[in-house]
Amino acid sequence: MSEKLQKEEGSISIHTENIFPIIKKWLYSDKDIFLRELVSNAVDAIHKLQNINLMEGLKLTDEYQVDIKIDKDAGTLTVIDNGLGMTADEVRKYINQVAFSSAEDFIEKFKGLEDKNEIIGHFGLGFYSSFMVADKVEIRSLSYQQDAEAVHWTCAGTTSYELEASDKSERGTEIILHLNDEEKEFLEKDRVSEVLKKFCNFLPVSISLEGEEVNDKNPLWTKSAGEVTDEEYLEFYRKLYPMSQDPLFWIHLNIDFPFNLKGIIYFPRLTNEFDVTKSHIKLFCNQVFVSDNTPELIPEFLTPLQGCLDAPDLPLNVSRSYLQNEPQVRKIREVISGRVASKVVELAKKDREIFVPIWEDIHTFVKYGMMREDKFYDKVKDQVIYRSTGDEKYTTLPDYLERAKEKHENKVYYANDEGVQATYLKMFKAQGMEALILDAMIDNHFIQFLESKNSDLKFERVDSDVTENLIEEKDESKEIVDADNKSRKDRIEETFKAELDIKGLTIRIETLKDNTVPGVILLNEQQRRFKEMTSMMGQGEMPDMFADHTLMVNAASPAVEKVLSLQDAGDKETAGLLMQQIYDLAMLSHQAISKERMADFLDRSGKLLGMI
Numbered sequence: 253m254s255e256k257l258q259k260e261e262g263s264i265s266i267h268t269e270n271i272f273p274i275i276k277k278w279l280y281s282d283k284d285i286f287l288r289e290l291v292s293n294a295v296d297a298i299h300k301l302q303n304i305n306l307m308e309g310l311k312l313t314d315e316y317q318v319d320i321k322i323d324k325d326a327g328t329l330t331v332i333d334n335g336l337g338m339t340a341d342e343v344r345k346y347i348n349q350v351a352f353s354s355a356e357d358f359i360e361k362f363k364g365l366e367d368k369n370e371i372i373g374h375f376g377l378g379f380y381s382s383f384m385v386a387d388k389v390e391i392r393s394l395s396y397q398q399d400a401e402a403v404h405w406t407c408a409g410t411t412s413y414e415l416e417a418s419d420k421s422e423r424g425t426e427i428i429l430h431l432n433d434e435e436k437e438f439l440e441k442d443r444v445s446e447v448l449k450k451f452c453n454f455l456p457v458s459i460s461l462e463g464e465e466v467n468d469k470n471p472l473w474t475k476s477a478g479e480v481t482d483e484e485y486l487e488f489y490r491k492l493y494p495m496s497q498d499p500l501f502w503i504h505l506n507i508d509f510p511f512n513l514k515g516i517i518y519f520p521r522l523t524n525e526f527d528v529t530k531s532h533i534k535l536f537c538n539q540v541f542v543s544d545n546t547p548e549l550i551p552e553f554l555t556p557l558q559g560c561l562d563a564p565d566l567p568l569n570v571s572r573s574y575l576q577n578e579p580q581v582r583k584i585r586e587v588i589s590g591r592v593a594s595k596v597v598e599l600a601k602k603d604r605e606i607f608v609p610i611w612e613d614i615h616t617f618v619k620y621g622m623m624r625e626d627k628f629y630d631k632v633k634d635q636v637i638y639r640s641t642g643d644e645k646y647t648t649l650p651d652y653l654e655r656a657k658e659k660h661e662n663k664v665y666y667a668n669d670e671g672v673q674a675t676y677l678k679m680f681k682a683q684g685m686e687a688l689i690l691d692a693m694i695d696n697h698f699i700q701f702l703e704s705k706n707s708d709l710k711f712e713r714v715d716s717d718v719t720e721n722l723i724e725e726k727d728e729s730k731e732i733v734d735a736d737n738k739s740r741k742d743r744i745e746e747t748f749k750a751e752l753d754i755k756g757l758t759i760r761i762e763t764l765k766d767n768t769v770p771g772v773i774l775l776n777e778q779q780r781r782f783k784e785m786t787s788m789m790g791q792g793e794m795p796d797m798f799a800d801h802t803l804m805v806n807a808a809s810p811a812v813e814k815v816l817s818l819q820d821a822g823d824k825e826t827a828g829l830l831m832q833q834i835y836d837l838a839m840l841s842h843q844a845i846s847k848e849r850m851a852d853f854l855d856r857s858g859k860l861l862g863m864i
């Protein structure tokens with residue numbers, strides 16, 4: 253047995269005078285991390301011993317655990333582990349020199365920095381962070397090594413320490429914090445429990461507070477996907493986010509190469525209360541909680557993702573600026589983006605009925621992702637679905653284009669307001685034509701994006717023009733010519749032009765296959781988009797979408813026929829009323845009638861009804 257340790261007193265080698273007040277002051281904002289540091293040191297000590305046990309065949313069969321004890325009378329909080337312990341030399345080396353010199357480095361480096369979070373993030377203060385809450389710290393330790401002598405180290409928040417023999421008889425280390433007067437809250441079990449729940453909830457070694465185990469040693473992400481049931485994924489989610497509705501879907505990550513990454517990410521149901529701009533992922537490092545504010549780990553368009561990521565290769569004290577510049581973080585983002593894309597494709601292919609409601613929740617993010625990332629776009633582009641007026645209700649773009657090939661190759665007709673564009677959709681439907689419903693905020697941009705990606709592809713809103721498919725092929729109104737050498741079409745055009753003297757209005761006559769609609773308003777696609785764009789960019793006042801518009805009069809409509817016969821009979825007044833009515837009805841279906849015209853419309857409607 254070695255000679256008994258003589259009490260020694262020394263000075264922790266330090267050039268910066270009185271480091272402790274500075275530690276306290278600078279780190280005050282996040283003082284809870286001291287417990288994370290001490291408990292993870294304790295877990296490390298246990299892991300080290302477990303490794304030695306295996307390598308050196310020590311045949312230890314201990315139940316490993318970390319205990320946290322509160323002694324209100326003594327005013328102490330103690331973290332006890334049965335890990336490998338430390339000898340006097342190790343205390344000198346690891347606590348007096350190594351740990352302290354890193355604390356000293358920290359002070360040197362960040363003397364001038366104002367942003368405390370930056371400081372905390374940049375630096376693992378480890379053991380010395382205990383001086384944020386304690387005036388005096390004691391270490392009692394007994395190394396696993398044969399014939400080791402138990403040691404007792406004390407430091408009262410100055411650069412002096414004492415190291416002497418102790419009577420500790422059980423292997424492991426006790427860190428005893430004599431809490432200072434302002435930190436007595438850490439003598440309350442609830443307060444300590446709250447901190448442990450935050451940082452140590454999923455640590456792989458049993459952690460107990462006053463004899464009660466507080467952690468789940470085998471969180472779901474440590475298992476392999478094959479052994480976890482859907483119910484377990486949901487239960488885990490409910491534990492992580494107790495106030496949330498069940499998620500839409502989840503992805504279990506278990507990556508070993510080229511870096512380590514485990515985790516479960518959930519796509520949440522996006523209710524009104526859900527903040528889609530805030531990061532929700534909880535980052536762990538070997539099951540130690542690190543942060544729940546690490547937006548850098550997730551592609552921006554997937555910010556709403558929730559769940560846990562365990563990245564053991566990232567440091568425990570990870571800072572925002574580190575994350576922003578770390579190449580591995582970019583790789584993590586790419587992996588997540590790729591896995592989300594694969595999951596979307598998998599769900600889309602599997603069962604349309606299950607996918608549709610999910611799609612309603614996620615389509616904005618997927619579309620945004622497609623616009624932001626080429627790789628993501630390439631993966632999901634053929635699986636993205638659109639609501640359609642066709643029989644299928646939902647269709648992919650390739651399927652839609654295939655069906656539309658004969659009637660309008662490479663052209664997509666869409667509506668962005670089913671109510672306002674109902675007349676057009678009705679005409680489309682009557683001719684067996686299909687339009688997509690693109691009525692989400694993002695769709696305006698998304699349409700432009702798809703056109704830029706596919707140079708042949710053109711999107712046209714259903715009210716932008718009438719397609720030749722809606723027009724009667726054999727149009728007799730053009731052919732039959734009267735005594736003045738005018739066709740019926742010419743007469744309709746002349747009459748309407750004379751009656752409707754409205755700024756920006758063009759009259760166009762067509763004979764539609766559908767005779768129930770007397771007239772519709774057409775807005776040129778490119779002109780309309782340009783106006784929408786300028787208004788969105790906030791340039792000037794809200795543009796008048798109807799500054800230039802076309803009234804397409806349907807020569808096949810009985811109402812138009814009536815206009816002509818009234819003219820022939822010399823009743824110009826009633827013919828005029830009818831034409832005004834046809835125009836207003838067309839504008840009304842666009843919800844674009846002015847207040848003044850509405851008053852006239854109602855007045856005229858009354859008159860016309862009286863004539864029937």
Ligand SMILES: Nc1ncnc2c1ncn2[C@@H]1O[C@H](COP(=O)(O)OP(=O)(O)OP(=O)(O)O)[C@@H](O)[C@H]1O
Nearest residue numbers: 293294297337338346347351376377378379380425
């Ligand atoms: N409970 C413990 N049991 C055994 N050794 C310990 C214990 N706590 C600390 N040590 C030793 O003291 C060293 C310094 O600890 P400290 O927490 O300051 O830094 P660290 O754990 O090495 O790094 P980090 O900055 O990530 O915390 C550890 O590396 C370890 O060797």
